Amino acid sequence: xxxxxxxxxxxxxxxxxxxxxxxxxxxxxxxxxxxxxxxxxxxxxxxxxxxxxxxxxxxxxxxxxxxxxxxxxxxxxxxxxxxxxxxxxxxxxxxxxxxxxxxxxxxxxxxxxxxxxxxxxxxxxxxxxxxxxxxxxxxxxxxxxxxxxxxxxxxxxxxxxxxxxxxxxxxxxxxxxxxxxxxxxxxxxxxxxxxxxxxxxxxxxxxxxxxxxxxxxxxxxxxxxxxxxxxxxxxxxxxxxxxxxxxxxxxxxxxxxxxxxxxxxxxxxxxxxxxxxxxxxxxxxxxxxxxxxxxxxxxxxxxxxxxxxxxxxxxxxxxxxxxxxxxxxxxxxxxxxxxxxxxxxxxxxxxxxxxxxxxxxxxxxxxxxxxxxxxxxxx
Amino acid sequence: xxxxxxxxxxxxxxxxxxxxxxxxxxxxxxxxxxxxxxxxxxxxxxxxxxxxxxxxxxxxxxxxxxxxxxxxxxxxxxxxxxxxxxxxxxxxxxxxxxxxxxxxxxxxxxxxxxxxxxxxxxxxxxxxxxxxxxxxxxxxxxxxxxxxxxxxxxxxxxxxxxxxxxxxxxxxxxxxxxxxxxxxxxxxxxxxxxxxxxxxxxxxxxxxxxxxxxxxxxxxxxxxxxxxxxxxxxxxxxxxxxxxxxxxxxxxxxxxxxxxxxxxxxxxxxxxxxxxxxxxxxxxxxxxxxxxxxxxxxxxxxxxxxxxxxxxxxxxxxxxxxxxxxxxxxxxxxxxxxxxxxxxxxxxxxxxxxxxxxxxxxxxxxxxxxxxxxxxxxx
Numbered sequence: 001x002x003x004x005x006x007x008x009x010x011x012x013x014x015x016x017x018x019x020x021x022x023x024x025x026x027x028x029x030x031x032x033x034x035x036x037x038x039x040x041x042x043x044x045x046x047x048x049x050x051x052x053x054x055x056x057x058x059x060x061x062x063x064x065x066x067x068x069x070x071x072x073x074x075x076x077x078x079x080x081x082x083x084x085x086x087x088x089x090x091x092x093x094x095x096x097x098x099x100x101x102x103x104x105x106x107x108x109x110x111x112x113x114x115x116x117x118x119x120x121x122x123x124x125x126x127x128x129x130x131x132x133x134x135x136x137x138x139x140x141x142x143x144x145x146x147x148x149x150x151x152x153x154x155x156x157x158x159x160x161x162x163x164x165x166x167x168x169x170x171x172x173x174x175x176x177x178x179x180x181x182x183x184x185x186x187x188x189x190x191x192x193x194x195x196x197x198x199x200x201x202x203x204x205x206x207x208x209x210x211x212x213x214x215x216x217x218x219x220x221x222x223x224x225x226x227x228x229x230x231x232x233x234x235x236x237x238x239x240x241x242x243x244x245x246x247x248x249x250x251x252x253x254x255x256x257x258x259x260x261x262x263x264x265x266x267x268x269x270x271x272x273x274x275x276x277x278x279x280x281x282x283x284x285x286x287x288x289x290x291x292x293x294x295x296x297x298x299x300x301x302x303x304x305x306x307x308x309x310x311x312x313x314x315x316x317x318x319x320x321x322x323x324x325x326x327x328x329x330x331x332x333x334x335x336x337x338x339x340x341x342x343x344x345x346x347x348x349x350x351x352x353x354x355x356x357x358x359x360x361x362x363x364x365x366x367x368x369x370x371x372x373x374x375x376x377x378x379x
Numbered sequence: 380x381x382x383x384x385x386x387x388x389x390x391x392x393x394x395x396x397x398x399x400x401x402x403x404x405x406x407x408x409x410x411x412x413x414x415x416x417x418x419x420x421x422x423x424x425x426x427x428x429x430x431x432x433x434x435x436x437x438x439x440x441x442x443x444x445x446x447x448x449x450x451x452x453x454x455x456x457x458x459x460x461x462x463x464x465x466x467x468x469x470x471x472x473x474x475x476x477x478x479x480x481x482x483x484x485x486x487x488x489x490x491x492x493x494x495x496x497x498x499x500x501x502x503x504x505x506x507x508x509x510x511x512x513x514x515x516x517x518x519x520x521x522x523x524x525x526x527x528x529x530x531x532x533x534x535x536x537x538x539x540x541x542x543x544x545x546x547x548x549x550x551x552x553x554x555x556x557x558x559x560x561x562x563x564x565x566x567x568x569x570x571x572x573x574x575x576x577x578x579x580x581x582x583x584x585x586x587x588x589x590x591x592x593x594x595x596x597x598x599x600x601x602x603x604x605x606x607x608x609x610x611x612x613x614x615x616x617x618x619x620x621x622x623x624x625x626x627x628x629x630x631x632x633x634x635x636x637x638x639x640x641x642x643x644x645x646x647x648x649x650x651x652x653x654x655x656x657x658x659x660x661x662x663x664x665x666x667x668x669x670x671x672x673x674x675x676x677x678x679x680x681x682x683x684x685x686x687x688x689x690x691x692x693x694x695x696x697x698x699x700x701x702x703x704x705x706x707x708x709x710x711x712x713x714x715x716x717x718x719x720x721x722x723x724x725x726x727x728x729x730x731x732x733x734x735x736x737x738x739x740x741x742x743x744x745x746x747x748x749x750x751x752x753x754x755x756x757x758x
Binding site: 078081084085088089090103110111112113114115116274275277278281282309310311312313314315316317 | 457460463464467468469482489490491492493494495653654656657660661688689690691692693694695696
């Protein structure tokens, strides 16, 4: 392997694949990034066996020469060192020359590193994906859908299936569901499918979605997604992202979402979020973050929280609309705040069926998101 | 106590005094901030018994009314809560009303907090300082002097006196010295003294200087400093900073600074620092961060580092001047890098007396700073 590469292209590539590299693995070769140089360009791969990321840096792209190729070859280099070395090299061009299949010389300006690596033949192969179920989505939309559901997954390993986000696709409608059994977040969107792609019970690990979200671009570009029985592959230009799926059956959450309500109100999202943040200052003194919510006369809502030791807080908010019965309910303010932050709407609708039943928070502007929260029994 | 105060003035004040509040103290009242309202304005005090900070917010300053005073009084409020509450209150004005000597109501907009506090009578008094030794210095200069020496203090408690910075003042010349016995940093400056202020063996704890440095403004304003046997007081407009001094005798370091050299060279500070940062990538694999430094022909200097496991690095730098004997020396690259970062000069001079003797790094532009570093025996 012998080539000269543009520093910023290489930096960008290794920073991306590095997101799949685990520092905690017990398999030494997985702490490395695979460099594979062919006549077409350089392929970089990082993998922690759950997630794999592959980046291709072409020899020439849009008439710019990124890689000068002298001799093909491959090696696995330790991610921790190669990322730092490339970042700090003095010149805009970097030369890599393999001295044997376990080490390379890296030259830039008057700097020369000799770095020990691993045998590329021992690096695990990427999963073989058959194009079973395929759909297309814009990168910024996918990123939003992840942000708007991921926070609600279970973080403890006690119920492994709940640490992932459920993906369902039917009639061109993609739906994400996440729940930790105290609250639930859903987000749906229309997507473009090949033929009539349909799938259910596809559960993508939360950790994978977190990494995927960092890679997805904010500018809308088309992303192609292939779903198989045990893997998902996300295809972007020159980038492939793989994640294994979680085993098991995701619980049927459709039945717990109420469809009749006794109290219904509309609030400014920002005012409600600000008031909850202040109430949390006292509420978080106790682990359940309990805030009391009471509707009052003249479209007013009162929030309050109490801590024996610290003190007390009372907030009043003016609602835009209150219909139905008076309600007096307590909830975990952190769950409500996280739901509010995930909603893209100036106003939100809250629907209650009683002080002991789950309530729903929805955007007023659209129907694509729904948050369900279990109240806490205090009254 | 009953008053209405401008939110940003109060926020600024409590954020400053909060720097002296310890979260680790076993004395509950020291986790609080003392509020003391008199007819002139509000005084805030935070203290962890080593450091104390006092801020005064006047009733009126430069024709602006900051505090509306209804009833004088005092209380100690828990710092952790009051900082967050003030930050998140909705209105630009905040009303405090004491309900009894152990709690206050805080109102702003439609928000009302009741916060439990401590009895202000039990808060420790600030040290009584007599104006023994006084001098004046610009805040930005004092901040630089701290930054340029503080990094070299001993961080382990095994030699307590070395965890502070030595301050000496004689003939209007203020000198800071810090050493951890492997390297030494000094910085001197002319200051304005009242009469002929002179002191020696004043050792200010590194932790205090770290906090003081955060408070000092970057825009030059005059700061008055009073030094006593066991306390130092730093006076700014409306702000008083106190720190206890360290007990004991600081070692005499003047004798270890060599005054004759065998090799003398001038390097670009930035080029040398960049090369060392890269060498450190390999060097830090082993705990001593060892880098080898060798002068070569044609004004070249070679830096190199080796790790059995990771690999090797070689750097070449063009010196601007090399005089005297060839030198081959090894050092802890972290110490050299920290000294370089503390030096305000485009070029630096390095003076060696031999491979096993301490060497000196100095700015080329001026004589106000000197760094001494002990080499490591490897050759």
